[in-house]
Amino acid sequence: MAKEDLGLSLSLTFSPPPMPQSHHHHWAHAFAAGSRATSHSPPSLLLRSAGIDVNRAPEGEREGESEEEGGASSPNNSTVSSISGKRDLVAHGSDEEDGDGSRKKLRLSKDQSAILEESFKEHNTLNPKQKAALAKQLKLRPRQVEVWFQNRRARTKLKQTEVDCELLKRCCETLTEENRRLHKELAELRALKLSPHLYMHMAPPTTLTMCPSCERVQSPAVAAIPASNTPPWAPIPLRPSLLHAAAAAPPPMS
């Protein structure tokens, strides 16, 4: 099964949109390129101290941004400078800078998500060129596109895992049922063999089984698997001799 065919419930209705991205998306160039801050110096803090707006698109990618819809209903449009920190920059669209250290969260617009989905359907990884092109088209930082694809792959994998898990569960149920049926069948065969009527028609045992530990001799019938001690999921090693005997015997009388 193709991982892309999972039917992730995402609407893909795609209408090439005027990108309503705001000029508020500033991202630190170095950070977007994959460089990492140390654990002791969160990038947002470093960037803030450097006066860099992490949510702003790169200079070259921001032409034509003035036509924002300006509606607060489209969170994406009013994204605020990331420096400003914790409040939903996206939804509130004010340029205030409440610079505490919290990272900010951009909500992608439906159009952006749709385009990303379309792209993901074509190829679930991006080469640098594709990433840059997509970022430019969406007026996002390449890093954002990269992160989106990472998260999207993770969601796909999770979904696939759930599907696989469900499949295995059903498989397990089927096997359990089959095992139960075989146990029952075995019990019936034993009963058949041990019934006095049938016993007379059977050839006497030609071999005896010696228990290696207690060194007692057992007849094959007694040595057969103790069904009561067998867990329901345990495979049953059927004895061919038992089956042959049952098969050779006349049908049970009602």
Place this chain on the structure above:
DNA sequence: ACCATTAAAACAGTTACCTCA
């Protein structure tokens, strides 16, 4: 060819924030 080193990409796991009931 084989190995060590390095950088980039991808991944896994987590955090922080947003939305909604």
Place this chain on the structure above:
DNA sequence: AATGAGGTAACTGTTTTAATG
């Protein structure tokens, strides 16, 4: 208004992969 759950953008640390000497 407060709150908890769920979704997801963004982050960190680790592993994999490819290029280079």
